[in-house]
Amino acid sequence: MVRLENWTPLEIDPVGIGGPEELVQRLSELGPRELTGLLAEEKALVFRGFDVTAESLSAVLAQLLPNRSGQDAGACGRTVDAVFRTETGRPETTVWPYHKMSAAHAWPTRLAMYCDTAPLTGGESMVVDAEGWLAALDPALRERLLPGVRYVRYFHDGSGIGESWQGAFGTDRREQVELFLDGTGDEWVWKADGGIQVSRVLPATVRHPITGSEVWFNQIHRWHPAGSGPREVLWRMLPEEQLPWNATFADGSAIPGHTVTEICGRGIATAVDIPWNRGDLMLLDNVSLAHGRRPFTGARRICVAMSN
Template sequence: MQNGHEWRPLEIGPADVRAEASAEGLSGYLKSSVDLGDLLVKEKALVFRGFGVEEDSLGPIIDELLPNRAAYVHGNSPRTKVGQNVYTSTEYPAEFVISMHNELSYAHRWPTRLLFFCAVAPATGGATPVVDGVKWLASLDDEVREAFAGGVRYTQNLHGGRGLGKSWQQTFETEDREEVERFLTEAEASWEWLRGDALRVTHERQSTLRHPVTGVEVWFNQSDQWHPATLGEDAAALAKVLPADELPQTVSFADGSPIPPEYVLQVRDRGLAAAVDVDWRAGDLMLIDNVLVGHGRQAFTGERRVLVAMSS
């Protein structure tokens, strides 16, 4: 185990575990290995490299690593479902960096594990940066940490089929309004059906979280990704012409007061500065503890196909 300053994911290859360099070899190791959950909590992220895994041999490995795969319900990232609760990692344009975040930290229920699989490596760039959530929290100014102590409020405006951002049908993977309402009731969210079959959802969430096993406190919210100050020139221009309550997604402090732009810019920039890049080779897999570790994506060129699955 590396110290906190030098932390990076633990890389595991066939020679490290005396396994055959094949998908079957990796699957066999996972079936017979020591408790993978303990190893993951200790190391925070694991990279399996050199096993020659291909997309059509991925199923048994995912079943070992994520025995209870969850759907990407209430997710705000553009993705395509390619298998049984397996998705493209993101379809955000290649030229943009995706800042650090913990998957679904804005939701009432988030995955504890994420698994990434590289089917096609990009020509250049495209690494998945990962950040130790303890280090990310510690990197923030006291003023910022204290301001976020009361939590944050997220608001989504989801259209009914035509409009900016994702539709509520895509977001909740259903066409049934009653199913959506049941989900939001369980999530302790507020919602309102609007004209044109649109849906507005509001929910208050924590800004930090303690890991259920280790008890360490980590930064755990996506305020920077929901704030127009971090979303580029086009989004900033949109925010100037549209009222805040009509943007696809917005964020404030939990009491409704605005979050200063300089706070979310600090969160974004220091998270990226504290991260380490995991460069992809075709066949690589990475398993992360979604509470202990945030992740993002570097810009890239060429074709990049990275799949993701998650479990509670």
């Protein structure tokens, strides 16, 4: 197995007046161009000890995410102003590392994660170097995935497991659904049972826009039943073509469950845990790094903003 040198984030602590005021000043002095280069080199920056609050978060994000929409972000946790709270459902489970929106046609290049409430125990963010993840995979699998990954959604006709197409598209007229899908570039087909299957093929790897490094960048293990926790039960209950979510090879052939297990294992083996304290902030390169979450107890409130 090929392994790269273990990666760790760059941690930045106060050296002057402290508080969010120092952080804003230092980021302003650094400037957006230098920050872009530093993030490309380090992949993640963790700011500790600056005591960032929900009220001061907006000023910090204005420096970290200059292209973020909604510059005057309100309190942490609101879904307005481009700041939203991460889901805390099933705290006893692990959220496997993934790249935000890597199953979409476009994705953010930067994520800012802010700790408003630290968990009692656990709850670390797991980050995985995507270049190392790719290098750790079987070369035969990498070759098989050269044409890409097919992400498949199935929407039933009002009765079934998962979401109906009427609810998903906000209409009961097929022609409106077809008009919308034609504009997305996705493939679609109406099924004999009245449902619709929608799919798209996206790359399994991408090149980092600054460094040029090839990295693992997909959500096979989040869409495939073998890697999606409770949805694995659906795999045993439903025909494959009626699974609400699925991932296949680009030609539509099935990805074996053991392959998905191997993908998860190779990624998690190199994960670096980032513990959280109230007021901590992390700027993450969403292309270089995948991120997930360890199980936790107590309350855990992590707020996220993103930009290109």
